[in-house]
Amino acid sequence: MATxxxxxxxxxxxxxxxxxxxxxxxxxxxxxxxxxxxxPHDPYATRPDHALQAPGGSFWFGTDALGQDIAxxxxxxxxxxxxxxxxxxxxACVLGIPxxxxxxxxxxxxxxxxxxxxxxxxxxxxxxLALTITAALGRGLINVVIAVGIAExxxxxxxxxxxxxxLRERDFVLxxxxxxxxxxxxxxxxxxxxxxxxxxxxATLGLGTAVLDAAGLGFLGLGAEPGTPEWGTMLxxxxxxxRDYPWICLYPGLAIAATxxxxxxxxxxxxxxxxxxxx
Amino acid sequence: MAGYVLRRLLHAIPILAGVSLLVxxxxxxxxxSPGESFVGEKGTPEAIRALNESIGWYDPLPVQWGRLVxxxxxxxxxxxxATRRPVLDELRERVPATVELALAAFVIALPLGLLLGAxxxxxxxxxxxxxxxxxxxxxxxGISFPVFWLGLLLQIAIYPMQQxxxxxxxxxxxxxLYVLDALLAGDPALVRDVLAHLALPALAxxxxxxxxxxxxxxxxxxxxLGQEFVRTARAKGLGPVRITLRHVLxxxxxxxxxxxxxxxxxxxxxxxLTETVFQWPGLGxxxxxxxxxxxxxxxxxxxxxxxxxxxxxxxxxxxxYVALDPRIRAGLxxxx
Numbered sequence: 001m002a003t004x005x006x007x008x009x010x011x012x013x014x015x016x017x018x019x020x021x022x023x024x025x026x027x028x029x030x031x032x033x034x035x036x037x038x039x040p041h042d043p044y045a046t047r048p049d050h051a052l053q054a055p056g057g058s059f060w061f062g063t064d065a066l067g068q069d070i071a072x073x074x075x076x077x078x079x080x081x082x083x084x085x086x087x088x089x090x091x092a093c094v095l096g097i098p099x100x101x102x103x104x105x106x107x108x109x110x111x112x113x114x115x116x117x118x119x120x121x122x123x124x125x126x127x128x129l130a131l132t133i134t135a136a137l138g139r140g141l142i143n144v145v146i147a148v149g150i151a152e153x154x155x156x157x158x159x160x161x162x163x164x165x166x167l168r169e170r171d172f173v174l175x176x177x178x179x180x181x182x183x184x185x186x187x188x189x190x191x192x193x194x195x196x197x198x199x200x201x202x203a204t205l206g207l208g209t210a211v212l213d214a215a216g217l218g219f220l221g222l223g224a225e226p227g228t229p230e231w232g233t234m235l236x237x238x239x240x241x242x243r244d245y246p247w248i249c250l251y252p253g254l255a256i257a258a259t260x261x262x263x264x265x266x267x268x269x270x271x272x273x274x275x276x277x278x279x
Numbered sequence: 280m281a282g283y284v285l286r287r288l289l290h291a292i293p294i295l296a297g298v299s300l301l302v303x304x305x306x307x308x309x310x311x312s313p314g315e316s317f318v319g320e321k322g323t324p325e326a327i328r329a330l331n332e333s334i335g336w337y338d339p340l341p342v343q344w345g346r347l348v349x350x351x352x353x354x355x356x357x358x359x360x361a362t363r364r365p366v367l368d369e370l371r372e373r374v375p376a377t378v379e380l381a382l383a384a385f386v387i388a389l390p391l392g393l394l395l396g397a398x399x400x401x402x403x404x405x406x407x408x409x410x411x412x413x414x415x416x417x418x419x420x421g422i423s424f425p426v427f428w429l430g431l432l433l434q435i436a437i438y439p440m441q442q443x444x445x446x447x448x449x450x451x452x453x454x455x456l457y458v459l460d461a462l463l464a465g466d467p468a469l470v471r472d473v474l475a476h477l478a479l480p481a482l483a484x485x486x487x488x489x490x491x492x493x494x495x496x497x498x499x500x501x502x503x504l505g506q507e508f509v510r511t512a513r514a515k516g517l518g519p520v521r522i523t524l525r526h527v528l529x530x531x532x533x534x535x536x537x538x539x540x541x542x543x544x545x546x547x548x549x550x551x552l553t554e555t556v557f558q559w560p561g562l563g564x565x566x567x568x569x570x571x572x573x574x575x576x577x578x579x580x581x582x583x584x585x586x587x588x589x590x591x592x593x594x595x596x597x598x599x600y601v602a603l604d605p606r607i608r609a610g611l612x613x614x615x
Contacts, residue, residue: 120297125548
């Protein structure tokens, strides 16, 4: 029943949602880069006489228990979330892609061993794995990046392995091999470009997961150091006041939700564009 | 078939062995000892040494790993640093609460997810397609919204009502499942009270599987709708309800079952956050407490249990998949 009507309707939907995702992600980047210009106040300044003020006046989103301006902290939080997300996904790529490439290319026992290791990391929900790692390493932004990055790495390994398996018997790869190209050169120059599309999709969705997990760790009090304007940590720092002063919880939460939604919309759109099978 | 089950069971062994190794190694990632990080600055060297010795910290790594695995096989996960009680006993008290929460979340998510997904799949033509856009966006929001934030919002919204709830510990545990225990006690007021406690966390937690099930149902039904036998059924003059239920939904269920099972395992991650928001006394709050207190034996034991549940859920899904889809069953038998 592929009538013309449904087809255009579908294109419109994909286009609209992807555009919205792109818009959100762009806004996030702008907030992160120009935080000092956008934020109305110093995000770290405490004002005991203005504590727990409702939104209004120069405090757009109100103030928290220490009298810190929530709007400014949400804006600066974009910087922290983005840096955690990019760092974690970068680490996951650096760990996962070579492992997947080697597993797929070498095959046999090496493949089994490496993929079992990936299965093992995937046998724990990412937040539980990240929690175990930060429990050992301690709080702090770098440790959150490490924990979330390790937790996300098996996805990249699996995707890369699948791509290698799909491409390694293709004519152009066989030709390169016949010409005497070394396995690393084949993987880097001939297979990686072909695997890039799905990897970009996974990375985009991974940025959303990283923001979500980092905020979750922050909320549990096992993420960034207390006092950091990280969205999840802002909630855990003020946990005793959330019920009576709901704006403390509302705006950082909205920021997390919008950011993750943005990455997911963009990732879905990219998948539709880059992955022919999703058709 | 039996061979396949056996192979899948064997597959679980290296994964669990690996997770236990990871659990042992993670404690050695940083300088210092578990005893030291548990008691902190004010601990005496003797107290630190005693704690470390209680978990065999000074033994070689392979010995530590072997002891953890051997202990786990015999049902001994050591004693918690904080309470000095056997970790397994503590987990036995906590796990049923998490299972109950997860089940309740599914009772909400499964029918709603199927319904939303089916509506989205069938609403192909303007103006009904608006429904499709709406449910698709809602489903994506369900995946994107932090579950702890939804929990907090629910709590703030329902706070005045929540204040009237009595603490749950008035209930004598029999099965450990609160709803079942309340039913067994035969007190309708108690049942209502327990359900009131369960409703909000279950609702918050249900958003994750709800969204995923709805998306999967939509995609699977769309695929089935495009197939020849649906056209045949329509040509035979079958009514739309019968086609939808008997032919489309039934064939679309296989991938939905898979996703549901995987979600059940993933729900444990969401439970960590949801339980913390609502102070639900389950496995999730136990893990967070153990991690915050640096209670290494408690954390190790709890993480192992999570891994076992995860592996068991995936195994169940794989077996269900085979049972549900005759094509896969035939493929397996053909391969032998």
